[in-house]
Structure formats: C-alpha cells, structure tokens
Amino acid sequence: MIPRRKKRLAMVLSLVVGVGIAMTFILLALSKNVDLFYTPSQMLEGEHKPQVGQRLRVGGMVVEGSVKRDANTLEVEFLVTDTGPTVKVLYQGILPDLFREGQGIVAQGVLQEGNVVKATEVLAKHDEEYMPPELAEAMKGIKHVNPNSNEAYTKPPSGGN
Amino acid sequence: MWRWLHPYAKGEASYHLLGRWLPWLTASALLVLLIGIGWGLVFAPPDYQQGDSYRIIFIHVPSAMLSMGTYTGMAIAALVALVWQIRTAEWSIAAIAPVGAVLTFISLLTGAAWGKPMWGTWWEWDARMTSQLILLFLYLGVLALYHAFSDNRTGAKAASILALVGVVNIPIIHFSVYWWNSLHQGATITKFAKPSMPPEMYIPLFVCIFGFMLMTAAFITQRLRHEILRQELHRPWVQQLLVGAKVKEQ
Amino acid sequence: MNKASYRSLVVALMQRDFKVAMRRKSDSINPLLFVLMVVTLFPIAVGPSHEVLGRIAPGVIWVVALLASLLGSERLFRDDYLDGSLEQMVLSPAPLELLALAKISSHWLLSGLPLVILSPFCALLLKLPIEGWLTLMLTLLLGTPILSAMTAIGAALTVSLGRGGALLSLLLLPLFIPLLIFATAAVDSSLLGMPAIGQLLFLAGFMVLTLTLAPLAVAAAIKVSVN
Numbered sequence: 001m002i003p004r005r006k007k008r009l010a011m012v013l014s015l016v017v018g019v020g021i022a023m024t025f026i027l028l029a030l031s032k033n034v035d036l037f038y039t040p041s042q043m044l045e046g047e048h049k050p051q052v053g054q055r056l057r058v059g060g061m062v063v064e065g066s067v068k069r070d071a072n073t074l075e076v077e078f079l080v081t082d083t084g085p086t087v088k089v090l091y092q093g094i095l096p097d098l099f100r101e102g103q104g105i106v107a108q109g110v111l112q113e114g115n116v117v118k119a120t121e122v123l124a125k126h127d128e129e130y131m132p133p134e135l136a137e138a139m140k141g142i143k144h145v146n147p148n149s150n151e152a153y154t155k156p157p158s159g160g161n
Numbered sequence: 162m163w164r165w166l167h168p169y170a171k172g173e174a175s176y177h178l179l180g181r182w183l184p185w186l187t188a189s190a191l192l193v194l195l196i197g198i199g200w201g202l203v204f205a206p207p208d209y210q211q212g213d214s215y216r217i218i219f220i221h222v223p224s225a226m227l228s229m230g231t232y233t234g235m236a237i238a239a240l241v242a243l244v245w246q247i248r249t250a251e252w253s254i255a256a257i258a259p260v261g262a263v264l265t266f267i268s269l270l271t272g273a274a275w276g277k278p279m280w281g282t283w284w285e286w287d288a289r290m291t292s293q294l295i296l297l298f299l300y301l302g303v304l305a306l307y308h309a310f311s312d313n314r315t316g317a318k319a320a321s322i323l324a325l326v327g328v329v330n331i332p333i334i335h336f337s338v339y340w341w342n343s344l345h346q347g348a349t350i351t352k353f354a355k356p357s358m359p360p361e362m363y364i365p366l367f368v369c370i371f372g373f374m375l376m377t378a379a380f381i382t383q384r385l386r387h388e389i390l391r392q393e394l395h396r397p398w399v400q401q402l403l404v405g406a407k408v409k410e411q
Numbered sequence: 412m413n414k415a416s417y418r419s420l421v422v423a424l425m426q427r428d429f430k431v432a433m434r435r436k437s438d439s440i441n442p443l444l445f446v447l448m449v450v451t452l453f454p455i456a457v458g459p460s461h462e463v464l465g466r467i468a469p470g471v472i473w474v475v476a477l478l479a480s481l482l483g484s485e486r487l488f489r490d491d492y493l494d495g496s497l498e499q500m501v502l503s504p505a506p507l508e509l510l511a512l513a514k515i516s517s518h519w520l521l522s523g524l525p526l527v528i529l530s531p532f533c534a535l536l537l538k539l540p541i542e543g544w545l546t547l548m549l550t551l552l553l554g555t556p557i558l559s560a561m562t563a564i565g566a567a568l569t570v571s572l573g574r575g576g577a578l579l580s581l582l583l584l585p586l587f588i589p590l591l592i593f594a595t596a597a598v599d600s601s602l603l604g605m606p607a608i609g610q611l612l613f614l615a616g617f618m619v620l621t622l623t624l625a626p627l628a629v630a631a632a633i634k635v636s637v638n
Contacts, residue, residue, distance in 0.1 A: 007506055018623025025616030029609050054603055096281030098210060123280045243631070291588060298585030306568060309578050318635040319568045323582065326564060326628050333589070 037106050043115070044085040050111050058087055058117055059106040059125065067101055080105065091119040098124035172393040175249050179382045179389075186382055190375035197368035205365050217275045219366060223373035225268035228296060229331055231261035231377060235303070236328045239321035249385075251317035252392060254324060255307050256385035260377055262300035269293060288337035292330055299327040313392060417505045421513040424500075428517035431490070438486065439521050442479040443529055449475045450533045461538050468537035469547060469598035470591075475533075476526055476551065477587050480558040484583070485576050487518060487566035492636070497570070501637050511629035515556075515563045515622070523555030539598075546601040546611070550594040553614040560625035561586050567632035590617065 037059035043050060050056050063086060066079035074093055078101075079086040089107045099105060099122065109119035201219030208215040235257040242250040272290070273283045284290065303320045310316035358366070393399050432439050453471050457463055491497040500510050530551050534544050565583045572578065597610035 011506060011508065015623060015627075018619055022616045022618075022620035022623065025612050025619060029612035029616060050603065056603070094281075097214065097278045098280070100210075103210075121282070123282055123285070125280065286592075291592065295585050295588055302582045302585065305578055305581060309569070309572055315571065315635060315638065319632065322564075322568060322628055322632050322635065326586075326624075 039082040040080055040085050040087045041082050043087060043111075052111055052113055054111050055109070056111055056117070057106055057108045058089070059104070060087070061104055062099070062101050064101045080107065085115075088114075088116045089119050089122070090116060091122050093122070095122055096124040172249065172389045172396070173398045176386055176389045179386050183379065183382050183386070186375055186379040190372060190379045193368060193375055194372035197365055197370075197372045200365035201369055205362050208362075211279060214275065214278050217271050219369045221268060221271040221275060222366060223370040224264045224271065225293070226370060227373050227377050228261055228264040228268050228293075229334060230374075231257055231264060231381075232296060232300070232324075232327070232331060235261060236324050236331075239324040242317060242321045243325075248392075249389070251314070251321070252388040253381070253385050254303065254317060254320050256381050256388050258300050258304040258307070258320075260380045260384065262297060262304065264373075264377065265293065265297040265300060269297065289334065292334040292337055295330055296327075296334060299323075299330060303327070417509060420503060420505045421509060424510060424513045425517040428514070428521070432521050438483060439525070442482045442522060443525055445482060446475050446479045446526065446529060446533065447536075449478070450536050453537060464538045465540050465602075468534060468539035469543060469595045469602075471537060472530060472533050472539075472547065473550075473554075473591055473594050476555070477558070477584070477591065479526065480522065480555070480562055481580050481583065483522060484562040484566050484579055485569075487514070487563060488570040488633070488636075489566075492570045497633060498637050501634060507630035507633060508626040511563065511567075511626040511633065512622070515559050515625065515629070518563065519556050519559040523551075523559050526555055527551045540602055543598045543602045546598050546607045549607075549611055550597050550614060553611065553618050554590050554594050556618050557590055557614075557621045558587070560621045560629075564625055564628045564632060567629045567636060570633075571636040590614070593617070 037057035038050065040058060040060050043056075043058060058080060060080040060082040063079040063081050066086075067076065068078070069076045075090070076092070076095065077088060077090045080089055081087075089109070091107065091109075104125040106123045106125055107117055107119040108121045108123075109117045112118055198219060202216050205216070205219075207213050235254055238250045238253045238257065241247055242254065269290075272293075276285070277283050303324050306323055307316045307320035310319065390399055390402075450471065453467070454464060457467070488497060491500070501507060503510065527548060530548055531544055534547055539547065561583055565579045568582070569579050593610045593613050597607040597614070600610065601607040
C-alpha cells in the first residue's frame with residue numbers, strides 16, 4: 001500500500017477502535033443507573049440500602065390522603081411511594097406550587113430510624129405533558145386547582161392537622 | 162451548486178445578499194413573534210396542573226432549542242471554515258456566538274424563573290441545567306478566542322477548533338433528561354410522534370419557535386454584515402459604500 | 412518512513428520532555444507543592460472538624476487538582492513554540508496526531524501521575540473517610556489523562572498568544588465541569604456505601620474518548636498556531 005494511504009488507514013482504524021471502546025464504557029455506565037435520587041423501593045428493598053444517618057434524596061409520588069400539616073407551624077409530613085413500599089418524609093418549610101397528593105416529588109434530607117426522612121428540601125417534579133383543565137378533567141379525572149389558591153395544598157378528609 | 166455558492170465566499174457578494182434578506186427577516190420575525198407570544202400568553206388555555214405559570218414555556222422552549230440549534234450551525238460554519246477556508250464562514254462564527262450566548266442565557270433565566278414556583282428551586286446542579294450552563298461558557302470561550310488574536314484568521318481558526326470540540330456537549334444536553342433521573346422533564350415536542358400537548362397549546366408554541374428562528378436569523382444576518390464590513394474595511398468596495406452613504410447624507 | 416522510525420520519533424520526543432523536566436525540576440514540583448499548600452489551607456479556614464472536612468474533601472481535592480493542572484498548562488507547548496521544535500514536529504514525517512499523543516502522555520506522566528500518587532496524602536490531611544480513598548485514587552487515575560488531553564488542546568490553541576494564561580483557564584475550566592461532577596459523585600457514592608462503578612465507567616469512557624479525539628484537535632490547533 002502507498003505509505004500515505006496506510007497512514008490514513010491506521011488513523012481511521014485507531015479512531016474507530018477508540019470511539020468504540022469509549023461508547024462501550026459509556027453504555028455500560030448508563031446501564032448502571034447513576035441516579036439523582038433513590039426510589040422508596042430502592043431504599044427499602046434495593047441492593048444497596050442506605051444507612052440511618054445517611055444524607056440522601058428520595059423521589060416518588062406523594063400518597064393520596066397522607067399529607068398532614070401542623071395548624072400553627074410550617075411542619076408537614078407525608079408518605080412517598082413508587083410501586084410498593086412507602087417512606088415517610090418530615091419537612092418544615094414552604095412547599096413548591098406543584099406539591100400535591102399524587103404528584104412526583106424529590107426530597108433531600110437525612111435518613112432516620114424507621115424509614116423516615118427528615119427533609120431539608122422538597123422539590124416537585126412534573127412530566128412533559130401539558131393540557132387545559134377541562135381536558136385533564138375529562139381524560140384523567142383530575143380537577144384543576146389554581147396553584148395560587150390555598151386549596152391546592154389541603155385536601156381535607158385525612159388532611160388538616 | 163458550487164458555482165452558485167462560490168461568489169458568496171467573498172465578502173461583497175454576501176454583504177449585499179444578506180442586506181436584501183434582512184428587512185424581510187426582521188419584518189416576519191416581528192410579526193410571527195407578536196402572534197406567537199400574544200397567542201401563547203393570552204389565548205392558549207392554562208395547564209391543568211401548573212395553571213398560568215406554564216406559559217413561560219412559550220419563551221423557554223424556543224430559546225433553549227435555538228441555543229442548541231445555533232451552536233450546531235456555528236459548528237457547521239466552523240467545519241466549513243477549517244476545511245474549505247471560506248472567510249464568510251469564519252466571520253459567521255463571530256456573528257453567531259453572541260446571539261447563541263444570549264439565547265442560552267434567556268433559556269437559563271426563564272428556566273430559573275419557571276423552576277422556582279414549580280419545582281421549588283431556582284437552580285439545581287443536575288445534568289440538564291449544568292450542561293446548558295456549559296453551553297453558555299462554550300459560546301463565551303469561542304467568542305473570547307476569536308477576538309484574542311491580533312491576526313483575525315488565526316483567531317477564527319482557533320475558535321473553529323474550539324467550537325468543534327464543544328459539539329460533544331450538544332447530545333449531552335439533549336439526552337441528559339433521559340440518561341439521568343433529572344429533575345427536568347422530558348421533551349414535549351421534539352419527538353417525532355404527537356406532541357404531548359393538545360393543539361391549542363402546541364400550535365402557539367410552534368409559532369413561537371418559528372418566530373425565534375426568524376429573529377435569530379435576523380440578528381445573525383445583521384451581525385454578519387457588520388463583521389464583513391469590519392473585516393473588509395480596507396477593501397475598495399467598502400470605501401465606496403461609505404462614500405456613497407456620506408454623499409446621500411449630505 | 413516505517414513504523415519503527417515513528418516509534419523512535421515518539422520515544423525521542425518523550426525522552427526530551429523528561430530531560431527538560433529533570434533540568435527544571437521546579438516546573439513539575441511546584442504544582443504538587445501548590446496542591447499540598449491549598450489542601451492544608453482548608454482545615455485552617457473551615458475548622459478541623461472531621462465531619463465538615465470529610466464531606467468537602469473529594470470536592471476540594473478535585474478542584475485543587477484542576478487548578479494545579481492549569482498552573483503549568485501554558486508552558487505545555489510554549490517552549491517548543493519559541494525554540495522552533497513545534498515547527499519541526501509539524502514538518503516531521505510522522506503524523507502530527509501521534510506526536511500530539513506523545514506530548515499528552517509525557518505531560519500526564521510528569522503532572523498527572525504524581526498527583527495520583529500524592530492524593531492519599533491529601534485525603535489523609537482532609538480526613539477523608541477510608542472508604543473513599545480507593546475511589547478517589549481511581550477517579551484521579553482516570554481523570555488526570557483527560558485533564559492532560561484537554562489542557563493540550565487549550566495550550567495548542569493559545570500558544571501563539573503571548574498572554575494566553577487567563578484565556579486558557581477560561582476556555583478549559585467549563586470543559587472540566589462534567590469531569591468534576593462524575594469524579595466527585597463517584598467518591599461521594601462510595602462514601603455512602605454505594606458502588607461507584609457507574610461513575611467510574613463514565614470516567615473511563617470519557618478518558619478513552621478524549622484520548623482518541625484530542626490528538627486530532629491538538630494537531631489541528633498546532634497547525635493553526637504555527638502558521
């Protein structure tokens with residue numbers, strides 16, 4: 001082969017091999033799931049359970065009817081779940097607008113005895129679906145509550161204090 | 162096609178071509194943006210969960226999309242500049258970078274304003290937001306490198322190489338929400354399937370995106386014309402242009 | 412020119428780099444001293460409590476490593492540029508990409524590797540819990556080649572500028588952010604008793620990718636700068 005062409009071939013080959021190896025590593029890494037948070041099932045049944053006193057983030061859905069607020073302070077507690085087990089979250093502070101029962105949230109805090117997370121921060125996560133209130137009501141049976149009104153947080157039966 | 166494109170590698174021809182496009186671009190950008198933003202902010206229905214706050218999407222999504230789009234455009238210009246040594250392509254890097262940086266900044270700003278009421282935080286160091294911030298730094302770096310050299314050609318080439326290195330960041334931004342358990346939601350309209358919004362929301366959103374495209378194109382056109390003039394200042398055609406302008410003034 | 416003579420060129424280039432480094436030992440020792448000094452500043456500044464220091468240790472060590480890699484970065488191609496050997500590299504029959512890779516390797520051996528070796532000592536000073544030590548060293552082992560490669564790109568781009576130092580840092584630091592995120596996340600997760608393999612695999616992927624692509628960018632940048 002002409003040396004020039006041989007040089008080019010060697011270069012292209014090493015590029016292909018290098019990029020290939022890198023992609024393999026990255027795909028392997030992606031399959032290892034580098035997460036922003038634990039889900040409740042990972043926390044309680046997963047391979048690497050967090051220990052008491054550990055700082056962690058837990059993400060999941062707020063269980064319907066589990067939100068309990070203190071009448072006088074900003075203290076609030078609620079249950080978070082994904083598919084099976086639930087984790088209790090204690091929090092003191094202002095919750096984001098989107099915090100509602102049945103809504104996805106991420107709480108950051110310290111794990112305490114008995115699957116309780118004392119949260120220092122509660123963030124709400126929402127999906128990429130947007131729809132007008134009438135449509136949502138028709139499709140999902142979700143009633144729109146204006147996030148600026150007080151009703152958004154308190155949904156009586158088991159709520160309140 | 163090459164025969165058709167070739168004259169525009171020269172400053173003069175492209176200056177006049179861009180000058181002919183500019184009024185149309187500006188007028189249509191203003192019109193489309195007015196319609197899109199007015200429609201989105203006033204007439205589109207509120208969201209079932211977020212109420213009126215979601216309306217910031219009509220600015221956030223177009224600016225974020227365009228910030229990545231203009232970067233891709235800049236990288237293509239950089240490749241053309243390096244491979245075919247076309248000067249207009251080199252100058253368009255300087256024309257595109259500031260516009261892209263401003264778009265990135267707008268998307269970060271509106272994202273923060275949207276995140277505070279909805280997620281409960283202005284800023285979170287997760288993959289989507291961090292990679293978008295890096296995009297801003299990349300734009301600024303390209304710009305800084307472009308202007309750092311006393312010899313413009315060297316600066317343009319160095320900036321081109323940096324722009325090409327930075328392309329790695331674009332797929333990271335796009336896929337970050339799928340690869341990591343990010344706080345940021347997935348894409349609403351980039352999937353080829355049906356957008357996950359009803360038409361009375363996505364039509365104004367598309368209009369806004371189109372308006373942002375036209376606006377970006379108009380800004381880049383204008384900036385590129387300035388850059389051409391700045392670079393070709395000593396050429397006779399620019400001097401004639403300037404003399405002509407002066408005569409008209411008097 | 413055959414393969415063997417390319418190899419001898421690469422070896423000669425690296426030997427020269429080592430010889431220069433041996434003659435001017437302070438150039439390679441100063442960044443390490445800088446790392447140690449900054450690391451000792453932290454316990455003084457934030458107080459010697461185990462809890463706080465252990466929490467911030469991975470981040471501090473990594474940030475200091477980034478800053479130290481910027482210290483000598485300007486010199487990477489500067490001397491070669493001034494004495495004309497960079498031009499010789501461009502003109503040599505061996506592919507410039509290969510020579511760029513050789514420069515990156517010798518830079519890593521002279522600046523990255525000593526940092527990896529020094530890191531347990533920094534971890535000791537900052538009271539990093541013992542579970543994190545191995546991961547910290549692994550992240551540095553995988554991360555410092557990326558630092559060397561990126562630094563080489565930046566240095567090659569700015570070599571013809573007389574005063575490229577500040578600009579170089581501005582260009583390089585944002586590109587280091589992903590590295591910083593994955594490296595500290597890896598150490599953090601092993602401190603929490605979780606496996607760090609995911610983040611380490613990411614770092615390994617980044618490392619191979621940068622080492623594959625960076626020589627191309629460095630070669631292109633050198634050609635632009637030497638012109």
